[in-house]
Amino acid sequence: MAINHQISSAIDQLDQQILRAFTQDARTPYAEMAKKFGVSVGTIHVRVEKMRQAGIIEGTKIRINARKLGYDVCCFIGIILKSAKDYERVIAKLQTFDEVVEAYYTTGNYSIFIKVMTKTIEELHRVLATKIQLIDEIQSTETWISMQNPILREIQP
Numbered sequence: 001m002a003i004n005h006q007i008s009s010a011i012d013q014l015d016q017q018i019l020r021a022f023t024q025d026a027r028t029p030y031a032e033m034a035k036k037f038g039v040s041v042g043t044i045h046v047r048v049e050k051m052r053q054a055g056i057i058e059g060t061k062i063r064i065n066a067r068k069l070g071y072d073v074c075c076f077i078g079i080i081l082k083s084a085k086d087y088e089r090v091i092a093k094l095q096t097f098d099e100v101v102e103a104y105y106t107t108g109n110y111s112i113f114i115k116v117m118t119k120t121i122e123e124l125h126r127v128l129a130t131k132i133q134l135i136d137e138i139q140s141t142e143t144w145i146s147m148q149n150p151i152l153r154e155i156q157p
Helices: 002-009 013-024 030-037 041-053 084-095 121-130
Strands: 073-081 100-105 112-118 138-146
Touching: 013 030, 013 041, 030 041, 073 084, 073 121, 084 100, 084 112, 112 121, 121 138
Parallel strands: none
Antiparallel strands: 073 112, 073 138, 100 112
8 A cells, every 4th residue: 555655746747747638548659749839759758758767658549439339328237246255266266257348356245346238228138137146155146237337437537
């Protein structure tokens, strides 16, 4: 925990500007950032490499519009385990299902909270009935279907 605090406190305003530029468009050229921030291209390169080495920048990715690929059903499923010791086994099984796109170990009513994407309600039903609910270590599940995703953003540095 102290290491992360030390890393975040070592980030200055230029690093924050670089990270914001990347969160808006990961393809932003170093030259464009250098001109915008009033520094050299080399400075941008050194700063980006420093943040990669520190693990602050873990890679670059594109964001795919799931709905345009036909994934119209997004839901969240709260999972109650039969026993806390079953966590790793359940995660390993969930990992094999392509429809499970996120998983969280949580406090509160549910041990695991997952995000599932399918193309249809019928497909969601199939995933629940023939995959998730057949995992022996799961006691019960509760499902919420998302109607919209009005806020989707990265954390601001």
